[in-house]
Amino acid sequence: MIKHHLNPEILMSYAAGNSSSSVSLIVASHITVCSKCRKEVSFYEDIGGKVLEESLSVETKAETLDIILSKLDGLNSELITNTIIENSSFKNIPVVLQKMLPEGNSLTENWKKGIGGIKYFDIDMESVNKDLHARMLSIPPGKKLPNHGHEAQELTLVLEGGFSDENGNYNVGDVAIEDENNIHTPIADSEEGCVCLVVYEGNLKFKGVFGPILNLLKI
Amino acid sequence: MFLENYIETVDFSDKLPCIEYKQEKHYLVLKSAVKDKELTYLISRVADFKDKSAFSDLFKLVGPRIKGYLMKLGSSDIVAEDLLQEVMLTVWRRSETFDRAKAAVSTWLFTIARNKRIDMLRKEIRPQLDPLDPMLTPNQEDSADNVYSSKQESLKITNAIEQLPDEQAVLIKMTYYEDKSHSNIANELRMPLGTVKSRIRLASNRLRKLLEGQIYD
The missing domain is CATH 1.10.1740.10 (RNA polymerase sigma factor, region 2, helix turn helix motif)
Structure with a gap:
């Protein structure tokens, strides 16, 4: 049962099409497993539909329809193909996120090794904006992080295991939203550890839940 | 329309x-x-x-x-x-x-x-969400979930936005009509980012009441 959700302003921004690629990744991953937030995104997309409907019509060029019609022949249908997960190590990862990760015999096989048994993988968002960061983290069971605060928004989605901090327990599907001035002491789940996706926009430093680890790993 | x-x-x-x-x-x-x-x-x-x-x-x-x-x-x-x-x-x-x-x-x-x-x-x-992802959780059981047309088409979005306080309406317009991110809005209006977010949150709640509350108007 998901207890920690994304907030309305993040979901609206995603639906309107103006969230960054890294935030879009975490929203798309979360709403795969969270029907509540998925429904909310649908509502904001309905608003977008109304905006479209109520836009002023602008006459198209006389030849536009003919150009489009001339391109239809030979155009295949784009059926959304049913996604089959062949790699069992990806079983807990939403498809949208799987596509961004390296294949391996285990989820973290081809991830980089950091200090304290931590593994990480930086996702290439192919964005021209280099201030966007998306990183997968695998943290060993019981790992405790020092107190820390942060300056900008960082989002953390739990994919396996979980962690706890002053705000409660975060389990699979939960999202931690770290805004300015929060102080946290997160501890990874004592049995399973924690696999999570962290996205951060701004300067070079991660300052959220797992910020200290992210910074030590040198992005 | x-x-x-x-x-x-x-x-x-x-x-x-x-x-x-x-x-x-x-x-x-x-x-x-x-x-x-x-x-x-x-x-x-x-x-x-x-x-x-x-x-x-x-x-x-x-x-x-x-x-x-x-x-x-x-x-x-x-x-x-x-x-x-x-x-x-x-x-x-x-x-x-x-x-x-x-x-x-x-x-x-x-x-x-x-x-x-x-x-x-x-x-x-x-x-983007993959609609066929096997991990996709079932939709919430809400009989109103799949009924989009009648309740939501009764009120125009432009009218709904007009019913918001001006300070909220401007943020919704910038989000949907101008494709502005929260930080762009904050810069442009010289407003703290936190204020932008809290006002959008208030506006989203109000819009839901306005748009979903109207049935066969």
């Missing part, structure tokens, strides 16, 4: 005997639900029979509106034309996946136009 500029010149009555038309002033106006049914019918013709005539009708109904939307969000006439072509080609290719039970036609077209605009203008990937 989609139809009002077009219905003067085309008579669908022979194709769609089920739909009632109402004479009003100098042109025919279709009720919201009927309009959606009309567009759904045309999309189903494209999906089932690759019917180019239905596709052409669909283009005439929605094309100018999509172009207007793209230009409102800042595209030039030339770019909007290019994007419109891309949108309509995607409509042709994806017509079989359109599911009226899941979304209104306008919502479906909006998401296609939104994604094409991001693809072309930002040249960056936009991760």
